[in-house]
Amino acid sequence: MKISSPFITGMLAIAISISAFAQTPSEREKIKSSLDLNKINQLKQEVEVDFEKKRAVALEIAQQKGWPESYETENGGVGYLVDVVDGEFPIYLQTTNLGAVITARANHVHTGGSSGLDLNGENMLAGVWDGGKVRESHQLLEGRAVHIDNATSFSSHATHVTGTVIGSEEFQNGTAKGMAPAAETINYAFNTGNVAAEVLAAINDHGLLVSNHSYGVPADGGSGSPLPVYLLGKYDNSARLWDQIQFASPYHLPVWAAGNDRGTAHNNQGDLGFDLLTGQSNSKNNLVVAATFQVLNYINANSVNMATFSSWGPTDDGRIKPDISAKGVNTFSSTASTDASYANFSGTSMAAPSVAGALLLLQQHYNNLNSEFMLASTLKGLVIHTADEAGSDPGPDYRFGWGLINTERAASVISNNGTSSTIMELTLNDGDGFEITGQAIPGERLVATIAWTDKQGNITSGQIEDDDTPMLINDLDIRATDENQDTFFPWILDHIEFTDPATTGDNYRDNVEKIEIDEASGTYTFNVSHKGSLDGGQQVMSLIISGMENVVLGTPSNEFAQTSIYPNPASSELNVKAITQISTIEIMNVLGQSMGVYDVESNSTKLDVAHLNSGTYFVRVTIDNASKVYKFIKR
Known part of the structure; x- marks a missing residue:
């Protein structure tokens, strides 16, 4: 699994070629x-x-x-x-x-x-x-x-x-x-x-x-x-x-x-x-x-x-x-x-x-x-x-x-991206998933949305009225779990009974999925995965969360289950701690450019980030040749 856009493919400034417009x-x-x-x-x-x-x-x-x-x-x-x-x-x-x-x-x-x-x-x-x-x-x-x-x-x-x-x-x-x-x-x-x-x-x-x-x-x-x-x-x-x-x-x-x-x-x-x-x-x-x-x-x-x-x-x-x-x-x-x-x-x-x-x-x-x-x-x-x-x-x-x-x-x-809200653009590789954890902000509704630009669908032949064959090519899913291991599903609609109220469940039709949790409290984990095999081997996707702070992005795996970075946002020093020995840590900016690689050979370390400009950064933690990326804000 990798994070691609904007970190590798880049989110690029849009240019306009009419002379009256300001882009260069x-x-x-x-x-x-x-x-x-x-x-x-x-x-x-x-x-x-x-x-x-x-x-x-x-x-x-x-x-x-x-x-x-x-x-x-x-x-x-x-x-x-x-x-x-x-x-x-x-x-x-x-x-x-x-x-x-x-x-x-x-x-x-x-x-x-x-x-x-x-x-x-x-x-x-x-x-x-x-x-x-x-x-x-x-x-x-x-x-x-x-x-x-x-x-x-x-x-x-x-x-x-x-x-x-x-x-x-x-x-x-x-x-x-x-x-x-x-x-x-x-x-x-x-x-x-x-x-x-x-x-x-x-x-x-x-x-x-x-x-x-x-x-x-x-x-x-x-x-x-x-x-x-x-x-x-x-x-x-x-x-x-x-x-x-x-x-x-x-x-x-x-x-x-x-x-x-x-x-x-x-x-x-x-x-x-x-x-x-x-x-x-x-x-x-x-x-x-x-x-x-x-x-x-x-x-x-x-x-x-x-x-x-x-x-x-x-x-x-x-x-x-x-x-x-x-x-x-x-x-x-x-x-x-x-x-x-x-x-x-x-x-x-x-x-x-x-x-x-x-x-x-x-x-x-x-x-x-x-x-x-x-x-x-x-x-x-x-x-x-x-x-x-x-x-x-x-x-x-x-x-x-x-x-x-x-x-x-x-x-x-x-x-508020990076504090009370989170906006991420990620590349989900075939067979992989994402795990996002954080704390619900008291008094706010916790909302998470995923969206992706899906490849063109396959047209069904014939003159069948209301043919309900799903048009999705890549079917992504998002689920939320709280501290009591209760699971929350995205909104879905009944495509047969048009007037029925929305319920929640497995959405295998839309390329947008949205979870809303009222009166959220404590720690929540959002898991993003996919069904079957991804066409093309990967899918670029967007993730938006509001009402949650101290957000950590990673992959579901035991080695990283108790890895943490703190404080977040950080001013001068960033602590990284894992349950097992860390091999290396790399800091990257939002364009995926390396800001420094550090050999650790320990299960915890302190990184000096005082020299970094204010903004969003990512920390890649490597353990036994496997990596996990965390987002942090430099104040």
């Missing part, structure tokens, strides 16, 4: 060196060929059957023909703020917010794919949005979405302020090119961290011909493609609108409004967003009310989708009529950019503190880890996902 050429080269550019370019070529082939067939059949190539929707949106299923069902892509900022608790991390942070998205970049050309000259955008492709028609939908991500507070008395009001966007129209290929190019060229996609495949077909019911919730080619893209680019997290199909004809299929997700919304690795009404003062789960239109999950294999919720009703933002036009729009299209903008702030904060960005799995896990409870029962559900996004709490977990 050396940073651009640094992020490129972390990517397999040959793999990304090969995938880009494959999706370009596949897209053009499907598009040509779709246009030919559309001409025969009289289907429209495109159409307009409300809120300035569009639908665009991209494929045909079974030779007879057209597949269209269709488009689906201060109040949004407050609902997501982003106002608390902005300049002047109660958290004391100063996060506005400076030097951060999001990609926005939408149904037309953004009005770059709109006053709310202040020249911070750059349209990349050859779209010519202004889109109010695209302009509204972009304003929700990066809108300034200098206009409309701040009521149209976006989530990251100092960030920038690169914009594309999904109806003028191949989105997957463009995203891969943006990752390759700009080191893109976050992209927003406020569109999807409408369950009602968009053209008046509803999709076959077996496609609802199905892990199809689109879902698989986006998992493939994310597996090839582990720092990029795309945000997708869940869709606005509740209340359509498909609501009468006997699923009580559930099982309405389509296409990309069924992928494993993305972040799918549901829409709620505004929440100005969150008190408890009853404070959050679901929008009447927001599409519900689950996926056919029972994964928890959508992932998260945000305001999507009557969001006030920029439109494309003039450089000073505004409107209230509603839809999961408005909820998704609220989340995308919040993700930029969290990446900015993490980079400010650590000079590196989070993996997409860490960012996704963090948002789920810190979500506010929503829905009628504790735990996740198939309507709100894991709850209402709470940017302030997520930023706090980042701020």
Whole structure:
């Protein structure tokens, strides 16, 4: 077992190649060196060929059957023909703020917010794919949005979405302020090119961290011909493609609108409004967003009310989708009529950019503190880890996902990393496991979350409705044990009875697992393991814990069972003690670089750490040619 990312593969500063942005050429080269550019370019070529082939067939059949190539929707949106299923069902892509900022608790991390942070998205970049050309000259955008492709028609939908991500507070008395009001966007129209290929190019060229996609495949077909019911919730080619893209680019997290199909004809299929997700919304690795009404003062789960239109999950294999919720009703933002036009729009299209903008702030904060960005799995896990409870029962559900996004709490977990919270990016090798021990902080809820970017799944053939074959490739598990040897399991949902409350148990469907322990007391041990064999021999994963201090990371083995490091945090001296003789001790920084190797030949020693700068370090203890790594904080 080894710790890899960030210690070996590195969490690298993301570079942006547009001259107006602040990252340097050396940073651009640094992020490129972390990517397999040959793999990304090969995938880009494959999706370009596949897209053009499907598009040509779709246009030919559309001409025969009289289907429209495109159409307009409300809120300035569009639908665009991209494929045909079974030779007879057209597949269209269709488009689906201060109040949004407050609902997501982003106002608390902005300049002047109660958290004391100063996060506005400076030097951060999001990609926005939408149904037309953004009005770059709109006053709310202040020249911070750059349209990349050859779209010519202004889109109010695209302009509204972009304003929700990066809108300034200098206009409309701040009521149209976006989530990251100092960030920038690169914009594309999904109806003028191949989105997957463009995203891969943006990752390759700009080191893109976050992209927003406020569109999807409408369950009602968009053209008046509803999709076959077996496609609802199905892990199809689109879902698989986006998992493939994310597996090839582990720092990029795309945000997708869940869709606005509740209340359509498909609501009468006997699923009580559930099982309405389509296409990309069924992928494993993305972040799918549901829409709620505004929440100005969150008190408890009853404070959050679901929008009447927001599409519900689950996926056919029972994964928890959508992932998260945000305001999507009557969001006030920029439109494309003039450089000073505004409107209230509603839809999961408005909820998704609220989340995308919040993700930029969290990446900015993490980079400010650590000079590196989070993996997409860490960012996704963090948002789920810190979500506010929503829905009628504790735990996740198939309507709100894991709850209402709470940017302030997520930023706090980042701020307290190494003391009251822990964020780790690890590589789990085949046959290995991790053991994490620590003390519960009195009065705080103990929460642990693991997340990983899973390899693309295997599509099942045929037209089987609600095929529940699990799509996971690598199935990781987390368990907690207290001093009384009581075991705590992660949340799970019943993929047959959609309305049943969440319970706890073995989760073999999701690539996010979360354990919550109320009134925790004493010492807890978290064990991370995996089922079967790991595809590729290893799996990069993210671990987030809050409500626990004095955290020690290691592998379950008798030799190391009574090994300890103290005090932690340390100021000048670090003690290392083991039950048997220690061979060597190595101190490493967060990049995995050695800060010194010490021969011990004893079962205890004292290390001088006074010369180290303040920050996070790791101690590798070797006993009989076996090693265990511990994390410590230098004050």
